[in-house]
Amino acid sequence: MAQLVFGYFAGVIAVTAMLxxxxxxxxxxxxxxLIMFFHVAGLYVTLHAEFLAAVQLIVYAGAILVLYLxxxxxxxxxxxxxxxxxxxxxxxxxxxxxxxxxxxxAGGKMESSPPFPADQAGPGVDNAKAIGMTLFxxxxxxxxxxxxxxxxAMVGAIVLAKRDTGGGGHxxxxxNRLSP
Amino acid sequence: xxxxxxxxxxxxAVVFLTGVIGVLIRRNIIAILLSxxxxxxxxxxxxxxxxxxxxxxxxxxxVFFALTVAxxxxxxxxxxxxxxxxxxxxxNLEDFKLLKW
Numbered sequence: 001m002a003q004l005v006f007g008y009f010a011g012v013i014a015v016t017a018m019l020x021x022x023x024x025x026x027x028x029x030x031x032x033x034l035i036m037f038f039h040v041a042g043l044y045v046t047l048h049a050e051f052l053a054a055v056q057l058i059v060y061a062g063a064i065l066v067l068y069l070x071x072x073x074x075x076x077x078x079x080x081x082x083x084x085x086x087x088x089x090x091x092x093x094x095x096x097x098x099x100x101x102x103x104x105x106a107g108g109k110m111e112s113s114p115p116f117p118a119d120q121a122g123p124g125v126d127n128a129k130a131i132g133m134t135l136f137x138x139x140x141x142x143x144x145x146x147x148x149x150x151x152x153a154m155v156g157a158i159v160l161a162k163r164d165t166g167g168g169g170h171x172x173x174x175x176n177r178l179s180p
Numbered sequence: 181x182x183x184x185x186x187x188x189x190x191x192x193a194v195v196f197l198t199g200v201i202g203v204l205i206r207r208n209i210i211a212i213l214l215s216x217x218x219x220x221x222x223x224x225x226x227x228x229x230x231x232x233x234x235x236x237x238x239x240x241x242x243v244f245f246a247l248t249v250a251x252x253x254x255x256x257x258x259x260x261x262x263x264x265x266x267x268x269x270x271x272n273l274e275d276f277k278l279l280k281w
Contacts, residue, residue, distance in 0.1 A: 006183045010191045017195045017218050021202035026210050033214055040221055047232045049240050059247050064254050071258045072210055075265050090204035094197050101193050134237045146248040153252030160259035
């Protein structure tokens with residue numbers, strides 16, 4: 001049963017990841033990535049990381065992908081996006097990596113790799129509570145630094161995307177250019 | 181019957197390689213950022229699988245931080261794309277060769 005569930009999630013994740021790269025229309029790519037995020041959240045649930053599954057859905061699927069869709073539709077992305085001539089470079093990078101991976105996994109002890117420890121964590125143990133305790137005791141300083149990173153990113157995004165306010169007369173012109 | 185961690189590593193490697201290929205062969209900047217998201221998610225799957233394997237919550241906390249940094253990266257990256265589109269009227273990567281020699 002567990003293997004069936006893992007096979008479903010892994011299959012959907014792999015197929016939608018390839019669709020993200022293969023589809024030409026950016027809107028379809030973003031929607032395919034959305035399906036992938038949902039299934040990654042399901043995989044987290046099977047790994048007993050319920051808090052991360054919720055965060056994955058809220059932050060990734062809720063916030064980040066909406067931002068992507070917003071920009072894709074704002075910029076009116078063309079569909080005639082063909083692939084790069086760099087596919088040879090991609091082959092040189094990825095085929096050796098893939099072969100290396102296969103050799104590693106074939107040579108490794110696939111069967112004797114120990115399975116996960118049995119579920120001694122019953123339904124009483126709260127994943128979110130445990131993460132909160134760890135986050136606010138051991139990782140308190142990185143947590144504060146993360147808030148600083150978010151602040152810097154927020155200010156940086158506003159400054160980068162802000163329209164130049166050099167001359168008042170240019171604003172109307174740039175408004176026209178921005179709208180598709 | 182539980183799943184051995186090798187399967188999770190294999191899945192993560194496949195998703196990561198797909199992201200690398202996407203970064204290298206796509207010409208649309210937004211598609212390249214989406215491929216970067218694929219790679220980040222592959223590493224997150226690795227982190228969570230090892231966190232379960234080693235019974236250590238540190239892996240899940242690291243995924244939390246990776247999510248934070250990914251959100252910051254997306255905000256700044258999309259702002260850069262909007263600025264580029266405003267100056268060049270294009271989001272095709274081959275139109276941006278100012279730094280090429």
